[in-house]
Amino acid sequence: MTTMDQLPLDLGTRLYTAADYAALGETDYWSELQEGKIVVSPHPSYNHGMACFELSVQLRSQLPPNLVALLGLDLDLALVPEDQPGTVRRPDLMIVDRADRKSASAEGRLLRASEVVLVVETVSPGSRRTDYRIKRDEYADAGIEHYWILDVDEPISLLAFHRTEEFGYVDNGEATDTFTASEPVPLTIDLTTLLD
Template identity: 55%
Template sequence: MTAMEHWPTQLYTVGEYAALGETEFRTELQEGHLLMSPSPKRRHVLGIRALARQIEDQLPGGFEWEVLTEIDLDLGLVPPDQPGTVRQPDLMVGDGLAFERAEDNGETMKAADVLLVVEFVSPGSRRMDYKIKRSEYADAGIRHYWIVDVKEPISLRMCELTETSGYVDKGEVIGGFTTAEPFPMTIDLASLVRRRAEG
């Protein structure tokens, strides 16, 4: 990880952003602007890890799906020579072979190769997750978007892409649920962040 002596003010393409390499901060790129995020809290991290395990255990056979956490994702909203948008979803499920090719070629993962993106809501990210990223992920053509809130009771909002009107809200669930989309799985939300018994 390298420290940036001066926070850059120029507008970046996706390629220029990738060339910056790792920084001491968690960063994303929004329409060419560098955005800095604080480190996630404990419940946030535990929830991501637990959900990733649950999804990995239920990936359908015969497909090369892969679950990744906190990896740069090029949303492909503009031509490569224009100020771009790169998000770092808390969790995403996509084409593992395409992810491997991108990594081997030194490229950023592409939204076209992603089936599901999940964001975990932080105290300062509510508008970003429910409004801005929801719109961006829909524009990028990502078919399924889940928003998880780890406040008690833990809840998950499912959004599914339509042909004409962006994401349609498929509702919010609490506790556990079974879904057929994007592939058959059962998710136990209550177990994402377990409270330790006192005494």
């Protein structure tokens, strides 16, 4: 892949498929693809980055050997046929099967929503509506069974959604201090240490 140090010249005048977007390669900006349009966001803040990293550390020690936590990688939601304007998100963290990660890497393709066990977004000042509404609907439509929203505003909280056939995502309320889950795998997260 080549590194781009500027935005594509046709930004705003062209709709991209997920494959077109992936072909752009590594970039110097933080972007996602939403219904064929490249959306550029500021790089994450210190608290955002630290909380994501610390969450991944806690997850790593608790995940079974077949699962791995990945930070900030592109994810093809596959909401439309491959030749249509696509949606590619870059979740702050996702848990996938190691075999699926290796397959995607060997095939030179993006991870697919069907390969994701859990996706996590950390709320930033400019992403609150996107994380709580837009991405929530997109991830549910893509069939991702578990979606967590981590909010690093004090007190740090985590809202965990699980997907149902009838209602889409539902949650059991926001957790502060300690979050415990039985699905997708048993996990206990100490939210109070994410910004230590």
